[in-house]
Amino acid sequence: MTKFADSKYVKALCDITFRSYDHGWDERNGGNVSLRLTAAELAEFDDLTEVKRTYDLGFDASELAGQYFLVTGSGRYFRNVIKRPELDSGLVKITADGSQAELYWGFEDGAKPTSEFPTHLMSHIARLKVDPNQRVVMHCHPTNFIALSFTQALDERKLSRLLWQMQAESLVVFPEGVGIIPYMTPGTNEIGAKTAAKMTDYRVVMWPHHGIFAVGADLDETFGLIETVEKAALIYSQIMAQGGQIKQRITDDQLKELAQAFGVEANPKFLA
Missing domain, CATH: 3.40.225.10 (Class II aldolase/adducin N-terminal domain)
Incomplete structure (x- = not known):
């Protein structure tokens, strides 16, 4: 059996x-x-x-x-x-x-x-419309990523660019950037609908002061996506802990070179 x-x-x-x-x-x-x-x-x-x-x-x-x-x-x-x-x-x-x-x-x-299962299902529905390989929704509470929701403007372009500029892997792993919804009470259909709406364009959505929702084709891919986002947030946290003086960074031209080298399309709204 x-x-x-x-x-x-x-x-x-x-x-x-x-x-x-x-x-x-x-x-x-x-x-x-x-x-x-x-x-x-x-x-x-x-x-x-x-x-x-x-x-x-x-x-x-x-x-x-x-x-x-x-x-x-x-x-x-x-x-x-x-x-x-x-x-x-x-x-x-x-x-x-x-x-x-x-x-x-x-x-x-x-x-x-x-209690978040309806939110998961709404995100599965939204992602399957743009990605037939969609299999996984994962929600968790990465410390440094959550911290950004307290110190940074809740602006998708600014936050996505910050994370891209922290390490070369970021743009390659999540070239579409990061979606953000307003702070909302979890476990409701309202937050599920807001999250699912973002999933049309993003595989990572920030729940400010709470956590992250991420999607993917399998468990490893989804876990790796969150891991990469959190690593970028950790690097930024370490920069701030070391005095916050950024003396050099990955430039827009270098981000464009990365996208071309790895065959990904960076979100044109975030990288002109």
Whole structure:
């Protein structure tokens, strides 16, 4: 019998959640992640035949009808997922009418998907319209990136350019820059809609004074995207800690050379 608990998908989720916790991005029960899976990918597992319970989504997710998501649980700690994935994560399927998620595996102690799950689904919907390879939404609390939301203007162009100028990798990894929404109460459909609207143009969205939402084709890519953004923010924090006197920086011409060398298109609104 092939069990889903032993699958590469569960093992990958365990690895990425622990690495995120170990980086200091997911204190206590902070953070959540969802991985989209297809029925074909799950066909080999013999223990996914029974709907154990259902969850109301609170919005119309019918554009994802029939899609499966491996998602972390509400109130659960990332550091524990690796030890007890069957409790702290679950595999759900979106119903045909898009109003509910059906649980097929996990959440064995009665847990439910993260309170941010509707926001995840809204972002999946938005990204799939521009990227058919979209699979992952990840939310966490990178310290230095959050700190920028207190010290910098919440201006997408200015913040994106600052992060690009901190290291050569930034422009290559997120050439579209970073999206920003206003500060909003998390766990609501309102913040989900605002975030999803930004996902049309960006793979990284700042939640000021709170954290980051990032998307990608797989868990490693999404984790690496956040890692690169946070590294750039850390470099800036170190510059400020060393007195804040920037004596040289990556110029616009050098950023253009980077984009050309690596075959990426820098956001033309941010790099003339």
